[in-house]
Amino acid sequence: MTTEEKIFLAAENEFMEKGFDGTRMQAIADRAGINKAMLHYYFRSKDALFEKIFQEKIKLIFPKIGEDVKKKKSFIEKVEVFIETYYQLLSQYPFLPLFVITTMNKKGNEHFAKNLPVDFFRDFFIASMFEEISQGKIKAVNPLQFAFSVLGMSVFPFLARPAILHVVNGNQEIFEELMKGRVEELKKYVRYILTP
Amino acid sequence: MTTEEKIFLAAENEFMEKGFDGTRMQAIADRAGINKAMLHYYFRSKDALFEKIFQEKIKLIFPKIGEDVKKKKSFIEKVEVFIETYYQLLSQYPFLPLFVITTMNKKGNEHFAKNLPVDFFRDFFIASMFEEISQGKIKAVNPLQFAFSVLGMSVFPFLARPAILHVVNGNQEIFEELMKGRVEELKKYVRYILTP
DNA sequence: AACGTAATTAACCAAATGGTTAATTCCAAA
DNA sequence: TTTGGAATTAACCATTTGGTTAATTACGTT
Structure with a gap:
């Protein structure tokens, strides 16, 4: 699993369980087992990361x-x-x-x-x-x-x-x-x- | 309306609209038109304030x-x-x-x-x-x-x-x-x- | 008027948080 | 083997945030 995938998966779970406000970037990084800076490296910001996940999820509905x-x-x-x-x-x-x-x-x-x-x-x-x-x-x-x-x-x-x-x-x-x-x-x- | 009531009303609205994580103590104070310290004077902490409001609201259900x-x-x-x-x-x-x-x-x-x-x-x-x-x-x-x-x-x-x-x-x-x-x-x- | 308690405020604080950066490591192509 | 760009990291930064405090004001009581 690539780092990007790890991040996406971890972020997915964190956001789903705790919502946008309740989710910490550090928590995502920990869950993915990678450095926090990678989050910003692959996805610009918390907003951008969330947006990407939300868009993917809503299509599931x-x-x-x-x-x-x-x-x-x-x-x-x-x-x-x-x-x-x-x-x-x-x-x-x-x-x-x-x-x-x-x-x-x-x-x-x-x-x-x-x-x-x-x-x-x-x-x-x-x-x-x-x-x-x-x-x-x-x-x-x-x-x-x-x-x-x-x-x-x-x-x-x-x-x-x-x-x-x-x-x-x-x-x-x-x-x-x-x-x-x-x-x-x-x-x-x-x-x-x-x-x- | 007493200060305590003002706070309670403002907090009620803020929490209902933005949830616990999304609510800022300062926002409650602003909405109530009082000093932020009053929040802690009347209700010990953010948690305590939230708890009080939630308990009151859930009885409404x-x-x-x-x-x-x-x-x-x-x-x-x-x-x-x-x-x-x-x-x-x-x-x-x-x-x-x-x-x-x-x-x-x-x-x-x-x-x-x-x-x-x-x-x-x-x-x-x-x-x-x-x-x-x-x-x-x-x-x-x-x-x-x-x-x-x-x-x-x-x-x-x-x-x-x-x-x-x-x-x-x-x-x-x-x-x-x-x-x-x-x-x-x-x-x-x-x-x-x-x-x- | 003086006193004392409750109410209120501005300034401050430590911790948390999203985000950045400069340096380092990886790794594939030449 | 060298090299250059991508990946990764630790340290750092500015801001936000919940919470505190010391000082001041308001006000009912004697």
Whole structure:
């Protein structure tokens, strides 16, 4: 692994766990096992390093989900695939939601403006929903509201993990069990909401 | 307004907007229009000040919701009241979710341990749900999963506000409209999910 | 008016932090 | 083997930041 990669990986973890303000350049260097000056050698400044990582991470939010989703015919199936794929992604990067949300709330939305697949979201997701509603295949719910609800339900456990853990008396196993069963449960909710 | 109140109010806003790490004692002092030394005079340290504010804020999360909810007979009605009350609360403190979530993820859960109404949540909410399920009054969904879903749907727009604003082309009015209609939409979803 | 306590301020301090620099080491090409 | 640019390091720097202190002011009580 090259020094640059070491730095990137270390910075990634530090920023994800502690946020921009909470992260120290020295901590990144220590974690990467290299000299602090290397950080500035490869990435100009703390801001630049953070920016690079954030840009890379935000692209993860909507990865190949698009393609997976497009394969499915019915809208309900599309949503189900979305929930599955999204859950897998978040399991791989549990801090991603917190990271993105704190960042976008602190700094302006200039950061993710280019990378949010708004077009896909509006022209494809929303459009295909309108279509099935007018065909009477699904119930007439507000597409935007529905989308934010699915996102909220999917993301919440990853954001509120400490609180949820506390509710289940700190029992990790129960928490994992809960997370595992969540995908099926959410798919059920979606069917209840959308099936006419 | 006493100096202590001025400090508390200013600190509240600073911490809520910028988080613990992002907040500067000087910024609090400036915002309160007083000398920085007063912060330490009234509240020992940054940590102590933050702690006091956090403890006060976290109690807000489950305010008198309990009582409002208990009045209602059917479980669906209970959930509907919860959504309404919760939405009003969050409208008043839009940064509350972000504040609580970032804090509980950074520091341990010692902070909110005492103040999370776990007992109410388990013994009352969950219990009353089990009851209605066994009576066949609502569909058999997992109570915990359902609770986290309602919370997630309720809280999401307050966390992802910048992203949502971006989706609606930065149009504030559309966003407000969306938020206003959200309560009814969520109540609808709950009925779809729970009604047998 | 004098006294004493609480409130307030300006100046200061030590530690932490992001960033720089000059010197040194590596290493591949000539 | 020499050489030149890239990689790496230790030491250093300026600024920021949470916190302290000694002195001053405000103000209710006797």
